[in-house]
Amino acid sequence: MAELSYREAVARGIAQEMEHDDRVFLIGEDVAGAGGVFKATVGLLDQFGPRRVVDTPISEQAILGAAMGAAMTGLRPIAEIMFSDFFAVCWDIVVNEIAKARYMTDGQVDVPLVIRSANGGGARFGAQHSQSVENWAMAVPGLKVVAPSTPADVIGLLAASVRDPDPVLFFEHKTLYSTKADVPDGEIVDTLGTAKIVREGADVTIVALAMMVPRALEAAERLAEDGIDAEVIDLRSLIPLDTATVLSSVEKTSRLFTVEENPRVLGWGAEVASIVADEAFWHLDAPIVRITTPHVPLPSSAALEDQTIPSVDRIVAEIEKGLV
């Protein structure tokens, strides 16, 4: 057991998988010599050399095309898109090619690759470097979508993603990179599509993802002071979506709150709410409440951004209001 930051966990997870499988290589802008703009890939070039850790030009289509072609022909690429906002300049390759190749060819083509990307706000970077785009990815059949909230989950879910035979979009939260937690020694390989109950509770179910998980946990501690016993679920992956864990929690608590960083309209919580409304309606004692970033681009100033992305204060207030 050792304390590790979320960013160190990224490098450890990649190193673990590169040691495990020679077919794994890493490409992206500034990932090699510079160790990544978020320093999440520091040390990998020294450890694995330039054959397997490769700096690329600013050519997101070329990066993801290379990853796809390599995956189709026997390799296990990890590609980095520096900021998840930049998916917009290579979304054709993600959505029209990577996601659909298996289906359109009726199973002739395998595309086992991982695209890592720094996602989310809180860094005052403004509307083009702060988006939470996990709901874009979730909307595309053929992709898997993962977003860890802790260093241990970064390693375990990254390993599971690299070893998965399907294409995985792996969203690292840029505001979590500096957070630290204890991580077990040795190889860690987790399972995609498994949510984690990170706090047990009896009164309400809070479902969260990525940076919203620590905020939901802090909100739960505050709610406990008011006698509200919240259960917090870290979804960890959106596709596959562990609805069994959510549904059984709602059966117990009868109340559901989602905490989402993505903008409100068609955020991932809309799908979760829809499923719970369909399949656990008679267990609910109150309307489902979605706590989200509003349907606006993200502003830059701290004074504004902090009022836009769901805060601990807002989560507490919305849940207390929802319980009245």
Next chain:
Amino acid sequence: MTQPYGKHDAILPPPPDEALDGAPIPVETRLRMYELQQEIRQVETELHRLFLMGLVQGTSHLYTGMEATASAFGALLRPDDYSFATYRGHGHTLARGASMEAVFGEMLGRSTGLLGGKGGSMHLTSVEHGMLGSYAIIGAHLCIANGAAWSAKYRGTDQVAVAFFGDGTTNIGAFHEALNFAAVYDLPTIFVCENNLYMEYTPIGQITAVEHPAADRASAYGLEPIVVDGNDADAVYLTAKAAIDKARSGGGPTLIESLTYRHGGHSRADPGTYRPSEEIEAWKDRDPIPLYHQRLLRLGIEESTLTGIETDVARRVTDAAEDAKAAPRPDESVIFTNVYADGGAQWRS
């Protein structure tokens, strides 16, 4: 320079180069290229007939008139090499050895189709033949071909990846990203621009800053400008062989502009009337298949040998089309297969 829609001057083909009769190409290779050109031409002629009968679903983009390029590469590539094509990919797929019946089946939306009826005309793929796909949104597959080339280099093999595309592709960003990328990493990618003079309905010259949409961009990526007569299989063969040999020996990528012409319109919805009739006639006179027939006769091949190839192909085309017409339509259950690698479409756990 810019002229009104449908009013531009005719662009005429270059004269045939009879000196290519003496090119150092084995006669059996030449006969194979003739057979491939016949296969592609006859399959597409039958496809067009089936389309007029209302049997072909969706759209189709015929390669008629352009067969020399895919056939030359088809004769040269090894089974373990990789091809990538566009929506105009029937010829490139057949040239790698995919079955005619499976191609017809896909066009007719049958379960026996190459893609089980799930892809259609624009996505023909036959991985077992090294045909890694037809990509219907221009640009991406040049980048994806680089990935296959990257993989070959990473694994230490001498496989090559060939990306076929049209002149229109040279004006999208992915073309430029892919060429720079291939050059930077010395990838064994061969980029083949089949310049048929029209970006869909618009003359490529009207909307491109240079005369040769591919070759004139080559120097920006440290590559040689190469323009080849795309209506002569031997000309394409010699250029392709040099590019493949270079790529196999670690010499990096090549960009080839193969100058050609499609006899029909852009897609099945397009009669192609925006082209000057003088131009169409001149290019039909430079049809690559009769040209090649004449060359083979000059080289001493018996007329009966060539007729034998033609009739054998015709018989196989007829049989394949009949088999496809008789094949069952896909079962509805396949809607939910092969979304994910477990074979299904399950997204909940």
